[in-house]
Structures are given as structure tokens and as C-alpha cells.
Amino acid sequence: xxxxxxxxxxxxxxxxxxxxxxxxxxxxxxxxxxxxxxxxxxxxxxxxxxxxxxxxxxxxxxxxxxxxxxxxxxxxxxxxxxxxxxxxxxxxxxxxxxxxxxxxxxxxxxxxxxxxxxxxxxxxxxxxxxxxxxxxxxxxxxxxxxxxxxxxxxxxxxxxxxxxxxxxxxxxxxxxxxxxxxxxxxxxxxxxxxxxxxxxxxxxxxxxxxxxxxxxxxxxxxxxxxxxxxxxxxxxxxxxxxxxxxxxxxxxxxxxxxxxxxxxxxxxxxxxxxxxxxxxxxxxxxxxxxxxxxxxxxxxxxxxxxxxxxxxxxxxxxxxxxxxxxxxxxxxxxxxxxxxxxxxxxxxxxxxxxxxxxxxxxxxxxxxxxxxxxxxxxxxxxxxx
Ligand SMILES: Cc1ncc(COP(=O)(O)O)c(C=O)c1O
Numbered sequence: 078x079x080x081x082x083x084x085x086x087x088x089x090x091x092x093x094x095x096x097x098x099x100x101x102x103x104x105x106x107x108x109x110x111x112x113x114x115x116x117x118x119x120x121x122x123x124x125x126x127x128x129x130x131x132x133x134x135x136x137x138x139x140x141x142x143x144x145x146x147x148x149x150x151x152x153x154x155x156x157x158x159x160x161x162x163x164x165x166x167x168x169x170x171x172x173x174x175x176x177x178x179x180x181x182x183x184x185x186x187x188x189x190x191x192x193x194x195x196x197x198x199x200x201x202x203x204x205x206x207x208x209x210x211x212x213x214x215x216x217x218x219x220x221x222x223x224x225x226x227x228x229x230x231x232x233x234x235x236x237x238x239x240x241x242x243x244x245x246x247x248x249x250x251x252x253x254x255x256x257x258x259x260x261x262x263x264x265x266x267x268x269x270x271x272x273x274x275x276x277x278x279x280x281x282x283x284x285x286x287x288x289x290x291x292x293x294x295x296x297x298x299x300x301x302x303x304x305x306x307x308x309x310x311x312x313x314x315x316x317x318x319x320x321x322x323x324x325x326x327x328x329x330x331x332x333x334x335x336x337x338x339x340x341x342x343x344x345x346x347x348x349x350x351x352x353x354x355x356x357x358x359x360x361x362x363x364x365x366x367x368x369x370x371x372x373x374x375x376x377x378x379x380x381x382x383x384x385x386x387x388x389x390x391x392x393x394x395x396x397x398x399x400x401x402x403x404x405x406x407x408x409x410x411x412x413x414x415x416x417x418x419x420x421x422x423x424x425x426x427x428x429x430x431x432x433x434x435x436x437x438x439x440x441x442x443x444x445x446x447x448x449x450x451x452x453x454x455x456x457x458x459x460x461x462x
Contacts, residue, residue: 092207096430100414104424109417110455113424115251115396117446121316125357132349141348143340145173145324149355153324156358157307163296169329172339173322173346177281179339180308180325182208184277185243187338188331189214193242196233200431200438202251202279214242223438224390224401226253230264237268244269247279248293249286249394252428252442256286256394262293266301275331276301281310281323284367286394287375296326303328306335311354314364316446320350371396371445374452378445381456396446399428403439405462410441417441423458 093099100113111118120126144150150167158164165171174180181204189195191213197205198219206216219233233244246265248257257265269276278295286292295305308325312318327335357363378398379391388401406413410427418424426442429435445452 088211089207092210095203096426100418100424100426103415103418107418107422109422109424110451110458111424112443112445112447112451112455113426115313115444115446116318117316118451119316119448122357122363125315125317125353125363128353128356129349132352137349137352139348141173141345141351143345144168144336145171145346146348146351146355149173149351149358150324152355152358153326156361156364157294157296157326159361161294161297163294163302165296165326166329170332171324171326172332172336173324173351174308174339175323175343175346176312176318176321177279177308177310177323177325178204178321179343180306180323181205181245181277181279183335183338183342184275184306184308184325184327185209185214185245186212186342187334188275189242192240194238194240195242196236196244198228198233198246198250199433199436200252200428201245202247203431205245205277215240217241218433220433220436221253221255223253223399223440224388226250226255228257228261230261230268233265234268237272237274241272241274243275243277245277245279246295247281249280249282251282251395252397252426252431253399254392254395254397256290257293259291259293262295262298262301266298269304270300274304276305278305278307280307281313282395283309284314284364285371285396286368287372287392290393292394304331306331314367315354315357317350320347322347322350322354374445374447374449377449378443378452378456381453382459385456385460386462387459396444398443398445399438399440400425400443400459401440402462409435409437410439411435414441417458421458421462423455 097114104111150171154165154167185208189212193214194217195209295301306327310323414427
């Protein structure tokens with residue numbers, strides 16, 4: 078008799094275990110300082126933790142509404158209106174999700190049919206392509222070139238065909254730390270005008286932007302907003318990645334299709350956490366202060382690296398910094414990342430795993446959402462290289 082293994086064809090034959098799991102395991106095994114995955118090693122605000130604890134104790138422990146706890150959807154809509162001057166109806170246009178990951182996966186699943194093309198900018202965070210491929214879609218790539226990783230819109234335009242169903246963008250961008258300017262968003266808007274292309278705008282680092290620069294959400298641009306799922310993550314904004322709480326906003330007719338998938342993928346999302354976040358969002362300083370909080374960490378990290386042999390362009394947004402190691406080593410980024418963990422006890426991410434065909438950019442990605450003493454130790458190791 079055939080075993081299950083022999084009779085099953087993988088739907089994702091080329092997908093391996095995600096780099097974050099592989100590197101995280103290796104870092105733990107080697108007791109390495111972990112600047113690989115994007116999560117803080119400091120606590121969230123005790124006030125937020127207390128609100129979650131209260132919600133559990135007050136017995137809000139059963140299913141939340143399918144679309145999300147209504148007061149949370151209301152405050153998300155009013156936050157977007159204040160920041161981006163765009164009105165979303167909390168009833169039909171805001172849905173709370175299991176992190177941004179589920180928002181992105183669900184939007185792709187709801188709209189990408191077999192044979193549809195989806196444009197992805199590389200390097201890219203690794204959750205987009207598997208979602209496209211499992212739905213029979215075909216990723217079409219636009220490569221961003223270092224060191225500035227600015228986008229050439231004429232290249233993107235040339236990749237659009239009659240089969241293009243969707244474009245996925247990410248600003249501020251992981252792993253490069255670049256942000257889309259207002260002009261970038263206007264170019265994209267112009268390219269998409271009079272098409273039926275849907276935009277998925279991954280904006281999980283919307284509140285982590287440096288040097289007084291501004292986040293230009295797709296929701297700010299009328300024609301873009303009319304075709305967009307704007308996806309966000311409370312995990313990233315409030316230092317609670319383990320809560321896996323996010324949301325997306327989209328025009329009602331798009332959201333209607335989204336919810337058809339959402340209701341059978343997860344039905345609803347962690348109820349006490351939604352109540353806690355709804356309360357916590359009432360004080361807007363809780364997210365408006367985040368830029369300064371992380372700017373201090375970025376500046377500290379980079380000031381410590383000034384005397385190292387690593388080269389860098391300061392990251393404009395996100396809590397990631399790319400470091401160019403080409404003066405130190407000719408190894409591939411995977412080889413160097415591995416030897417740094419095993420021999421120097423410092424974990425980072427090889428960004429070839431975010432590129433097509435493991436393309437080498439000669440850089441590693443470091444997450445600086447860490448306590449000062451962790452960053453100090455990491456920088457000592459990096460300065461010795
Ligand atoms: C660009 C980007 N999008 C989405 C996510 C996932 O966000 P969440 O944890 O809210 O699912 C991450 C997490 O690292 C990310 O970096």
C-alpha cells in the first residue's frame with residue numbers, strides 16, 4: 078500500500094521552513110544574541126498588559142464578532158481619519174485579523190485566481206509568495222537594487238500584463254528599511270489608474286519612521302485607496318508580536334469578499350486582546366511616540382558601529398538595519414550568518430532568503446528592537462569583525 082507521503086503532491090513544493098524558525102532555532106542552540114527575527118526583547122507597556130489582564134478577568138473570553146470587536150474597529154477608523162484624512166466605515170470596511178499575516182493571506186486568497194499574476198518587489202518579506210502560489214497565482218518580480226533600494230517605476234510598469242491581478246507593496250520596507258515617498262505613491266497611483274489591479278499595502282511599520290520623515294499610507298491617495306487592502310499590525314506597534322493582532326481596511330465591496338474567506342479561515346480573533354487594544358488606542362501618544370522611541374535605538378546602534386568595517390545607509394523606517402559586510406568577507410550571506418551564530422554568538426538574517434534565486438547583496442539584516450545592553454554586546458561583536 079502507498080504511504081500518504083507517496084500519494085500526496087505538495088501544493089508548495091519549493092517552500093522550506095521559514096528562515097525565522099531555522100535561524101531562531103540555531104540561535105537558541107548556540108546561545109547567541111538574537112538580532113534575527115523582528116520582535117522586541119523588552120516588555121510592552123504595563124498599562125496595556127493590565128488592560129489585557131482585566132479583559133480576561135472580566136470574562137471576555139468567548140468568541141469576538143467575526144469582523145472584530147466593534148469599538149476597536151471604530152477607533153481604528155478614527156485613527157486613520159486623523160492620520161491620513163481617509164474615512165473608512167467601521168461596519169463594512171475594517172476587519173480585525175490574526176496579525177497582518179492573516180490579513181495579507183486572506184486578501185490574496187479572496188482575489189487571486191489560478192493563473193493570475195501578482196507583482197512582488199524583491200527583496201520581500203517571506204509571507205507573500207507562498208500565499209500567491211497556494212492559490213495558483215504567479216509571482217512576477219521587480220528587483221530593488223542596493224544600496225538605496227529605490228524603486229524604478231518604469232520597470233514595475235513594464236511588468237504589468239492583462240493577467241496582473243494584484244500588486245503587493247510594503248512601506249516602510251522590510252528588509253531594506255526604505256520608505257515610499259509621496260512621489261512614489263503618486264507614481265503607483267498613476268500606473269494603476271484605469272486598471273482592475275488590487276493593491277495590498279503592507280504597512281506594519283507605519284509608526285516606525287526616522288529623521289522626521291512621513292509615512293505615506295495607500296489610504297491617503299484616493300484612487301489607490303479605492304483598490305487597496307491596507308494591512309497593519311498591533312504586534313509591531315505595541316511590542317506584542319505574540320498576540321498576533323492586526324487589521325486591514327478596504328472599500329466595502331473588496332472587504333465583502335475578504336470576509337467570505339476570513340470567516341472560514343479564523344472566524345474571529347483573540348477577544349481579550351482586542352478589548353485591551355481598543356482601550357489603549359484612546360491615548361494616541363501610545364503610537365505617536367514610537368518613532369522617537371525607535372529613533373533612539375537606531376541612532377545608538379549605528380553610533381556604536383561607526384568604527385566597524387561594516388558599511389550602511391541608515392534605515393529610514395522599520396526596526397531593521399542592513400549592514401554591508403563585503404569589506405570583511407566574501408562568503409555568501411547564508412554562510413556568514415551561520416558562522417556568526419556558531420562562532421561569534423550573534424544571529425542575523427541573510428537577506429538572500431528574501432530574494433529570487435538566493436541573489437547576493439552582500440548584506441545581513443539586524444533587528445535593533447532590543448534592550449540597550451543587548452545592542453551594546455551585539456555591536457562589540459560586530460566591531461571586532
Ligand atoms: C513586512 C512585514 N509584514 C507582515 C509581518 C507580519 O506581521 P504580524 O506579526 O502582525 O502578522 C511582518 C513581521 O515581521 C513584516 O515584517
